[in-house]
Amino acid sequence: MPSRRRALLKVIILGDSGVGKTSLMNQYVNKKFSNQYKATIGADFLTKEVHFEDRLFTLQIWDTAGQERFQSLGVAFYRGADCCVLVYDVNVMKSFDNLNNWREEFLIQASPTDPENFPFVVIGNKTDVDGGNSRVVSEKKARAWCASKGNIPYFETSAKEGTNVEEAFQIIAKNALKNGEEEEIYLPDTIDVGSSSQQRSTGCEC
Amino acid sequence: MIADGVEDEEKWLSAGIAGLQQNAFYMHRALDSNNLKDALKYSAQMLSELRTSRLSPHKYYELYMRAFDELRKLEIFFKEETSRGCSIVELYELVQHAGNILPRLYLLCTVGSVYIKSKEAPAKDVLKDLVEMCRGIQHPLRGLFLRSYLSQVSRDKLPDIGSEYEGDADTVMDAVEFVIQNFTEMNKLWVRMQQQGPAREKEKRGKERSELRDLVGKNLHVLSQIEGVDLEMYKEIVLPRVLEQVVNCKDDLAQYYLMDCIIQVFPDEYHLQTLETLLNACPQLQASVDVKTVLARLMERLSNYAASGAEVLPEFFQVEAFAKLNNAIGKVIEAQENMPIAGVVTLYASLLTFTLQVHPDRLDYVDQILGACVKKLSGREKLDDSKATKQIVALLSAPLEKYKDIDTALKLSNYPRIMEYLSDGTHKEMANVIVQNIMKNKTCISTAEKVDALFELIKGLIRDLDGDSQDELDEDFIEEQNYVARLIQMLHSDDPEEMLKIIQTVRKHILTGGRKRLPYTVPPLIFSSLKLVRRLEGQDESVSGDEASTTPKKIFQLVTQTIEALTSIPVPELALGLYLQCAEAANDCDLEPVAYEFFTQAYILYEEEITDSKTQVTSIHLIIGTLQRMHVFGVENRDALTHKATGYSAKLLKKPDQCRAVYACSHLFWLDDHDSIRDGERVLLCLKRALRIANAVQQMSNATRGSSGSALLFIEILNKYLYFYEKGVSQVTVESIQDLIKLIRNEMQGETSPSDPAADAFLASTLRYIQFQKDKGGAVGDKYKLIIV
Numbered sequence: 002m003p004s005r006r007r008a009l010l011k012v013i014i015l016g017d018s019g020v021g022k023t024s025l026m027n028q029y030v031n032k033k034f035s036n037q038y039k040a041t042i043g044a045d046f047l048t049k050e051v052h053f054e055d056r057l058f059t060l061q062i063w064d065t066a067g068q069e070r071f072q073s074l075g076v077a078f079y080r081g082a083d084c085c086v087l088v089y090d091v092n093v094m095k096s097f098d099n100l101n102n103w104r105e106e107f108l109i110q111a112s113p114t115d116p117e118n119f120p121f122v123v124i125g126n127k128t129d130v131d132g133g134n135s136r137v138v139s140e141k142k143a144r145a146w147c148a149s150k151g152n153i154p155y156f157e158t159s160a161k162e163g164t165n166v167e168e169a170f171q172i173i174a175k176n177a178l179k180n181g182e183e184e185e186i187y188l189p190d191t192i193d194v195g196s197s198s199q200q201r202s203t204g205c206e207c
Numbered sequence: 208m209i210a211d212g213v214e215d216e217e218k219w220l221s222a223g224i225a226g227l228q229q230n231a232f233y234m235h236r237a238l239d240s241n242n243l244k245d246a247l248k249y250s251a252q253m254l255s256e257l258r259t260s261r262l263s264p265h266k267y268y269e270l271y272m273r274a275f276d277e278l279r280k281l282e283i284f285f286k287e288e289t290s291r292g293c294s295i296v297e298l299y300e301l302v303q304h305a306g307n308i309l310p311r312l313y314l315l316c317t318v319g320s321v322y323i324k325s326k327e328a329p330a331k332d333v334l335k336d337l338v339e340m341c342r343g344i345q346h347p348l349r350g351l352f353l354r355s356y357l358s359q360v361s362r363d364k365l366p367d368i369g370s371e372y373e374g375d376a377d378t379v380m381d382a383v384e385f386v387i388q389n390f391t392e393m394n395k396l397w398v399r400m401q402q403q404g405p406a407r408e409k410e411k412r413g414k415e416r417s418e419l420r421d422l423v424g425k426n427l428h429v430l431s432q433i434e435g436v437d438l439e440m441y442k443e444i445v446l447p448r449v450l451e452q453v454v455n456c457k458d459d460l461a462q463y464y465l466m467d468c469i470i471q472v473f474p475d476e477y478h479l480q481t482l483e484t485l486l487n488a489c490p491q492l493q494a495s496v497d498v499k500t501v502l503a504r505l506m507e508r509l510s511n512y513a514a515s516g517a518e519v520l521p522e523f524f525q526v527e528a529f530a531k532l533n534n535a536i537g538k539v540i541e542a543q544e545n546m547p548i549a550g551v552v553t554l555y556a557s558l559l560t561f562t563l564q565v566h567p568d569r570l571d572y573v574d575q576i577l578g579a580c581v582k583k584l585s586g587r588e589k590l591d592d593s594k595a596t597k598q599i600v601a602l603l604s605a606p607l608e609k610y611k612d613i614d615t616a617l618k619l620s621n622y623p624r625i626m627e628y629l630s631d632g633t634h635k636e637m638a639n640v641i642v643q644n645i646m647k648n649k650t651c652i653s654t655a656e657k658v659d660a661l662f663e664l665i666k667g668l669i670r671d672l673d674g675d676s677q678d679e680l681d682e683d684f685i686e687e688q689n690y691v692a693r694l695i696q697m698l699h700s701d702d703p704e705e706m707l708k709i710i711q712t713v714r715k716h717i718l719t720g721g722r723k724r725l726p727y728t729v730p731p732l733i734f735s736s737l738k739l740v741r742r743l744e745g746q747d748e749s750v751s752g753d754e755a756s757t758t759p760k761k762i763f764q765l766v767t768q769t770i771e772a773l774t775s776i777p778v779p780e781l782a783l784g785l786y787l788q789c790a791e792a793a794n795d796c797d798l799e800p801v802a803y804e805f806f807t808q809a810y811i812l813y814e815e816e817i818t819d820s821k822t823q824v825t826s827i828h829l830i831i832g833t834l835q836r837m838h839v840f841g842v843e844n845r846d847a848l849t850h851k852a853t854g855y856s857a858k859l860l861k862k863p864d865q866c867r868a869v870y871a872c873s874h875l876f877w878l879d880d881h882d883s884i885r886d887g888e889r890v891l892l893c894l895k896r897a898l899r900i901a902n903a904v905q906q907m908s909n910a911t912r913g914s915s916g917s918a919l920l921f922i923e924i925l926n927k928y929l930y931f932y933e934k935g936v937s938q939v940t941v942e943s944i945q946d947l948i949k950l951i952r953n954e955m956q957g958e959t960s961p962s963d964p965a966a967d968a969f970l971a972s973t974l975r976y977i978q979f980q981k982d983k984g985g986a987v988g989d990k991y992k993l994i995i996v
Contacts, residue, residue: 009279023432033369033434037474042428043421047363061279066421071471073421075265077272187228 010177011061011081013111015103016088017096018067021126024160025088026064029170034161042071044078051174060174079111084120084177086169089138091125091157097138097146104150120176121153124169129159219261223270227256231277238284243293247302247314250281254310257349264348264418271352275359278317282360285321295325308343312353315340320360323372330364330372331381337361338388347400348419354393355422358429361385367434379435383445386433390426391452394465397423398458416460423461424468431472441477442484450488459493466492466501475512478505479522486535490542498539499550506532506557513564523565529572532558540583548583549595555580556602563609570618573606577621584628591630599625600633604640611648613641617660626664631672635687638665642690645697653700655708662716665691669728670719688727695731703757706739710762714769722776729773733785736766737792744796759796763789767808779816783809783826787833794839802839806848813855820860824868827855831871838881845884849875853893862904866920870897870927877936887938890931894939897924898947909959917963918954922970925951929977933987941993948974948996 014022023041027033030047046063063082066072085107089096104121113119125143128136140157147153154176156169230253237245257274259267289295299322302314319337323330337357344350365382366372400416401409427449430436436445446469453465469485470478478485485505489498509528512519523529536554540546555576562572580602590596603625606616616622629637642665645652652658662669668691695713700706710732717728740759766789773782790805809830817826830852840848852875856868873893878884901920908916925947931939951970954960980991 008283030363035474037476039428039431039474040471042424042468042472045359045362045425045428059283068471070467071421071424073418074268075418077265077269080269080272081276187232 008057009059009061010083010174011063012084012086012173012177013063013065013079013082013107014086014088015065015107016067017090017093017099017103020067020088020090020093020096021160022067022088023064025124025126025158025166026062028160028163028166030062032163034163036161040068040071041066043074044072044076051171053174053178058174058178060170060177076106076110079107082107082111082113083180084122084173085111086122086124086173087153088124088126089143090127091138091143092127092130092135094137097125097143100146117151120180121150122169122173122176123147123153123155125155125157126160128157128164129162216262216266219259220266220270223256223259223262224273227253227270227273227277230256231273234277234281238280241288241291243288243301246281246284247305250277250314251305251307251310253277254313255307257313257352258307258309260346260348264415267348267352271356274313275356278313281314282317282320285318286324289321289325295322295327298322309349309353312341312343313356316353316357316360320364323361323364326372330366331378331385334361334365334381334385338385338392341389342392345396347396347403348415350396351393351419351422354389354396355425358386358389358426362429365429365433367436369434379433379440380444382433383430383436383440386426386430387445387448390423390430390449393423393426394452394456394461398456398461401458401460413460420460420464424464424472427465427468428472431474438477438480441473442481446473446477446481446484450484454488454491457493459495462492463496463501466496467504470501470505470508475508475519476522478509479512479526479528482526482528482531486531489535490538494543498543499546499554502532502536502539503553503557506561510557510561510564513561520565529562529566529569532561533576537579547592547595548587548590549592549598551583552580552595552598552602556598556605559602559605563605567609570615574619574621577602577619577625581621581624581628584625587628589630590628590633596630596633599629600637600640603637607641607644611644611650613645613650613652613661614657616641617657617664623660623664631667634672635667638667639687639690641665642668642694645694646690649697652698653709654705655712658698658709658712659716662713666716669716669724671721684723685727688724691724692727692731695728695735698735703739703743706742707757707762710736710739710765714765718769718772725773725776726778726781729769730781730785732769733766733788736762736769737788740792740796759793759798760801763793763798763801767804770808777816779812780822780826783812783817784829786812787829791833791836794837797839799839799841799844802837803844803848806834810848810851820864823855823859824864827852827859827868828871830855831868831875835874835878838878842883857896862900862907863920866897866900866904867923869893869900870924873897873927873931877931877934879934887931887936890936891938894924894927894931897927905954914959914961915954915957917961918951918966919963919969921947921951921954922966922973926973929973933980933990944994945996 014026016022018040019038023039024034026047027035030049041064044063044065046061049060049062051058051060063078085104087100087103089100091097100123108116108119111119123143123146125138125140130136143157144155147155154172156165156172158165158169160166230249234246234249234253237243237249254274256270257267259270262270285298288298295318299315299318302318303311305311305314316337319333322328323333341350341354341357344353364370364372365385366378367382372378397416397419400419401412404412430445430449449465449469453462453469456462466488489502492498509523513523536558540551540554543550559573559576562569562576566572584590590599603622606619606622607613610616626634626637641661644650652661666672668687695717698709698713700709713732713735717724717732720728739757740762743757743759743762770782770785770789773785786805786809790802790809793799793802793805813823813826813830817823834848834852837845837848849872853869853872856872857865859865859868870893873890876884876886876889876893898921901924904920905915908914925944928939928944928947932941932944955963955966955970974996977991977994977996980987981994982988983991
């Protein structure tokens with residue numbers, strides 16, 4: 002049944018500060034790129050409609066702050082994610098080393114029902130920088146890490162030039178959809194016609 | 208009832224989630240059956256859960272996120288409703304019938320989002336209506352979340368350039384206006400939160416506000432992402448409006464956080480072009496705002512930008528960034544009299560990093576910054592606050608890392624002045640950084656003046672500073688002194704005059720080092736001096752007519768005095784080794800009296816100071832080895848010295864040591880490359896004497912242990928026989944060699960002789976050598992053929 006609920010897919014983008022999370026999202030959703038570095042504060046999303054297997058889905062892509070001091074409210078928005086994208090900068094070793102932390106943090110905080118099989122996608126961004134000469138993380142190394150974590154799909158992109166971004170998000174959407182189909186369904190304990198919330202609320206009646 | 212525990216809060220949250228889920232369930236059923244009325248009813252009931260006042264921001268955010276997710280489904284439903292013919296305008300009116308204002312506004316924002324998408328009204332009108340309507344919620348926590356909901360759903364519908372919602376004219380301005388208005392309202396709610404509630408909960412409120420800060424800051428992020436906010440608009444509208452809000456709210460938490468946000472979310476180019484505006488806001492902030500961290504972060508950002516490529520540097524010059532930052536820092540420090548010294552140094556360290564990145568050629572700027580720092584440090588006690596110390600080490604290390612050259616740092620007049628304010632421990636740490644920088648970059652320091660300045664700079668390593676003369680030599684100390692030794696080896700000038708001055712300068716400094724350091728610092732200086740002597744060796748004496756000029760003699764005098772400094776420690780075996788090195792150098796310069804004097808000094812040390820028998824053994828072999836290579840001595844001097852050396856050898860404590868020293872002496876009488884020193888008689892005398900001692904060793908062994916000792920000594924002597932036989936010493940005969948071999952075999956096969964694999968192997972290989980020489984043929988082969996084994 003093409004339920005309304007399943008028409009929405011939630012994707013979270015994580016990674017160190019400055020690896021290009023916002024740029025990837027902007028490139029994918031708006032086909033725009035800016036060279037200027039602008040930090041992200043908190044978390045918010047852009048949406049994009051995608052066609053998949055003759056159906057229309059809305060992809061809700063959450064961009065997050067890489068700097069911890071701009072994540073003051075915590076990560077409640079991880080809840081209900083259908084796919085998590087881990088991004089690093091191929092020119093910065095530390096950003097690759099931190100992927101593991103981001104992955105574990107996500108699994109702890111989002112606590113998906115089946116953490117073993119939760120869909121991740123890894124993106125090595127900024128392949129364009131200095132014609133690839135300043136690259137420090139080899140593709141082989143990145144792929145080996147992805148293989149060791151349960152064959153995570155891996156993409157190398159340039160948000161600046163738009164290379165491989167579309168391809169990466171197609172797989173992201175596909176895997177998010179696969180995950181979403183196994184979502185739990187809520188059933189109320191009791192059938193209650195009225196609502197008791199008014200009694201529970203305190204404070205002003207606004 | 209006040210919820211005062213975490214447990215209670217958990218309970219409230221679960222109750223809220225339960226209520227929310229239940230209503231969501233009914234909402235879903237309504238959505239699935241396209242029942243608009245029920246959908247509105249249950250969604251409003253669901254949203255009522257957000258009216259709670261019992262949750263902390265974190266927990267409220269959890270509840271909000273669940274409601275948020277449900278509203279997305281409702282939004283899709285609204286969209287479908289409009290495509291089924293329901294008028295969006297009617298829908299926009301309809302949701303306003305919800306009883307409570309909070310659910311009503313959430314629903315309104317949700318429909319509003321669909322409204323803008325439908326393009327039935329200009330985006331700016333709908334947005335304006337929504338942002339105004341949200342004023343209805345004045346409770347800070349609820350208001351902040353409602354407005355951030357508005358900000359989120361409108362995010363992709365702002366009428367900015369290139370957007371499908373772009374209208375006819377001034378549309379970017381509408382987008383900017385909307386976001387700034389929302390930002391202003393949110394900031395007001397956020398600031399007001401501090402004033403609400405009882406005073407005793409002030410701290411708790413501060414914490415809660417801190418958790419909520421990103422909701423406010425997020426608006427600035429949205430502003431920075433709006434397409435069409437170019438430099439001009441940023442400069443004229445965005446920044447002044449935002450700063451106005453920041454300054455006027457007079458709240459230290461908000462000011463500190465929002466300044467940081469502005470710096471982080473807007474691009475570097477904009478900051479450079481509006482530097483003055485941004486910096487002028489700093490003195491207007493509350494006194495309790497940590498302006499230094501704000502400025503330090505700004506400078507850090509700009510430094511990184513400058514490092515991104517040389518092509519951006521002209522932007523910095525054009526706006527005179529250094530002068531502006533320098534000025535702003537000065538003002539901040541002046542205004543905040545109570546700023547801890549660590550803060551002051553942090554600011555200057557950031558400015559220095561910036562300057563090194565942007566103006567690497569302006570040493571005067573660098574010195575100016577250091578000078579300003581000295582000014583703040585003067586009149587204070589030496590620094591011992593660990594934070595300030597860390598910063599000052601960073602400050603002083605930055606120029607070294609940038610220029611990779613201590614030479615440049617030595618040109619900074621204020622550099623040593625800052626070092627004066629360091630505690631002894633830090634001074635030493637910094638001195639280590641300097642020395643290691645020189646090692647790493649292989650910097651050559653080539654004038655006495657620079658050497659003097661350098662050694663003054665690193666005096667923490669060179670001598671005991673006040674009050675730290677602990678006597679133990681720990682590993683760190685030894686490592687440090689080894690670094691100093693390496694440093695001394697690296698000082699070099701091609702001009703001998705200057706090199707001598709350098710040596711004298713180093714000498715002056717290291718002689719203040721005390722007994723702990725001299726054993727590490729004197730040897731490298733001696734070797735450095737001898738290197739200079741050898742450089743002069745090739746030159747003719749004709750230059751030496753000039754009295755002031757550098758001559759080997761002069762250097763030898765200096766060297767003698769330097770080694771004498773070791774006598775007080777005392778380290779006689781080190782001094783003896785150095786004297787012998789000097790003697791060899793004097794030998795190469797054909798200075799017989801000088802060489803003789805060095806030997807005399809070595810002998811005096813041997814006789815008077817070296818009492819340990821093991822040290823005596825190593826020393827005597829050094830003496831023999833050195834003496835063997837000397838050719839400068841006349842017969843008389845040589846006789847005197849060799850006589851003494853053989854005498855010492857025969858007087859060693861252990862017989863085997865005597866034996867080995869005596870046969871080593873045989874080399875003193877036969878020099879291959881020196882016709883005048885070929886005294887076969889005395890060679891033989893030494894060997895025979897060694898044999899006698901070896902015999903005595905065996906007898907002693909028999910007497911005390913009842914078994915003979917190893918034949919090793921005999922085999923060693925046999926090898927000496929073979930050596931001199933091969934060299935053509937006629938006194939060493941074939942018979943004597945054959946007799947010796949026979950003797951050795953007897954010794955090894957005797958009933959009382961112990962088995963000794965080492966001796967067996969040694970003999971076997973000696974015999975193999977004889978066979979090998981025989982097989983070689985020619986003159987040597989003929990000679991060896993005479994030996995019948």
